[in-house]
Amino acid sequence: MARIRHKSLDCSPGCAVEATLQLIDGKWKGVILYHLLEGTLRFNEIRRRLPNITQRMLTAQLRELEQDGFVLRTVYAEVPPKVEYSLTARGRTLEPVIMALKKWGDENTGFRRDPESSADLDEPAADCPVSCVQAGG
Amino acid sequence: MARIRHKSLDCSPGCAVEATLQLIDGKWKGVILYHLLEGTLRFNEIRRRLPNITQRMLTAQLRELEQDGFVLRTVYAEVPPKVEYSLTARGRTLEPVIMALKKWGDENTGFRRDPESSADLDEPAADCPVSCVQAGG
DNA sequence: CTGGATCCTGTGGGATACTG
DNA sequence: CAGTATCCCACAGGATCCAG
Numbered sequence: 548m549a550r551i552r553h554k555s556l557d558c559s560p561g562c563a564v565e566a567t568l569q570l571i572d573g574k575w576k577g578v579i580l581y582h583l584l585e586g587t588l589r590f591n592e593i594r595r596r597l598p599n600i601t602q603r604m605l606t607a608q609l610r611e612l613e614q615d616g617f618v619l620r621t622v623y624a625e626v627p628p629k630v631e632y633s634l635t636a637r638g639r640t641l642e643p644v645i646m647a648l649k650k651w652g653d654e655n656t657g658f659r660r661d662p663e664s665s666a667d668l669d670e671p672a673a674d675c676p677v678s679c680v681q682a683g684g
Numbered sequence: 685m686a687r688i689r690h691k692s693l694d695c696s697p698g699c700a701v702e703a704t705l706q707l708i709d710g711k712w713k714g715v716i717l718y719h720l721l722e723g724t725l726r727f728n729e730i731r732r733r734l735p736n737i738t739q740r741m742l743t744a745q746l747r748e749l750e751q752d753g754f755v756l757r758t759v760y761a762e763v764p765p766k767v768e769y770s771l772t773a774r775g776r777t778l779e780p781v782i783m784a785l786k787k788w789g790d791e792n793t794g795f796r797r798d799p800e801s802s803a804d805l806d807e808p809a810a811d812c813p814v815s816c817v818q819a820g821g
Numbered sequence: 822c823t824g825g826a827t828c829c830t831g832t833g834g835g836a837t838a839c840t841g
Numbered sequence: 842c843a844g845t846a847t848c849c850c851a852c853a854g855g856a857t858c859c860a861g
Contacts, residue, residue, distance in 0.1 A: 562715075562789070562793070563785070563786045563787075563788075563789025563790045563793055564714045564715055564717075564718045564782060564785045564786045564789060565711070565712075565714055565715045565789075566789045566793050567785040567786070567788050567789040567792075568708065568709070568714045568785060571705065572705070572709055573853075573854090574702070574853080574854075575702075577701045577702055577705045578699075578701055578702045580701075581701045589822085589823090590822075590823055590824080591822070591823080600854095601854080601855060601856070601857095602823075602824060602825095603824085603825090603826095603854080603855075603856085603857095604853090604854060604855075605824090606823085606824055606825080607853090607854085622823090625822095626822095627822050627823090628822045628823045628824085628861080629822070629823085630822085630823060630824090637792075640788065640791075640792065641788065643784055643787075643788070644784045644785060644788045645701060647780055647781045647784035647785075648700070648701045648704040648705060648781060648784075649700045649701045649704070650700075650780075651700075651704045651777065651778065651780070651781045652699070652700025652701060652702075652703045652704040653700045654777075655704075655774075655777065656700060656703040656704070710833080710834090711833085711834075726842085726843090727842070727843055727844085728842065728843080738834080738835060738836075738837095739843075739844070739845095740834080740835080740836085740837095740844090740845085740846090741833090741834060741835080742844095743843080743844060743845080744833095744834085759843090762842095764842055764843095765841080765842045765843050765844085766842070766843085767842085767843060767844090
């Protein structure tokens with residue numbers, strides 16, 4: 548099993564729920580996975596999509612995702628270092644989960660995105676309004 | 685609406701994904717929600733389903749879930765204290781998310797094989813590495 | 822450009838004891 | 842039975858500087 552980052556699981560029937568959650572927890576895992584669904588991305592490309600993440604964390608999260616077998620890290624031995632990250636087949640199995648998460652978020656966190664076209668959530672918008680952060684209830 | 689417990693979100697399109705994750709993070713939220721899908725449960729009933737949780741944590745998680753508007757806490761002014769927890773309509777909207785999480789977990793729990801040969805994922809281990817007690821509902 | 826090494830803090834979460 | 846209050850620590854995660 549994925550190396551237990553937390554403690555051991557509670558093996559109730561909800562075990563699976565918890566197990567899955569542990570894999571995509573960590574403030575960034577989910578978002579990174581989401582962006583990777585679009586396709587291969589380079590280190591800095593991901594970074595630009597997650598303006599608030601530090602390279603330290605990005606590297607760490609990416610490493611964990613890699614260890615969990617979700618992302619593939621491809622290093623190009625070039626003068627200007629180039630590393631690409633892409634989802635593995637296993638990583639893609641998470642798509643329905645990520646999408647379920649996004650769907651719910653779109654419909655409930657009031658983040659907005661065309662209420663009309665709320666059906667097509669498989670086409671990530673390239674931007675987010677400034678007031679994306681829900682300022683409290 | 686859940687007030688931001690963590691920091692502010694990253695306004696990427698994956699924003700919604702992160703937002704949703706923040707609501708069900710915390711080592712227990714997901715599992716508690718899952719069990720509550722079965723129906724109303726009393727404090728100790730939940731506790732029995734999560735043998736490793738401490739009342740301190742259970743109370744805390746339940747409180748957050750309550751604040752996020754996912755669970756309803758009903759107190760009965762009886763001699764032997766009795767408190768029931770049930771999902772609110774809003775809480776039920778999370779069902780597809782929880783189920784997506786569980787489904788993935790059911791199909792993948794017990795993994796972690798070479799990221800190299802992660803191409804094949806047609807070997808679902810439908811069990812928990814540890815003893816997965818099926819607390820039949 | 823990519824990301825390792827260090828240092829430092831906040832807080833999630835565990836143990837235990839007490840109360841109504 | 843349900844819940845609160847304390848103490849305490851490990852670790853997720855942030856800031857920076859350094860290096861190939």
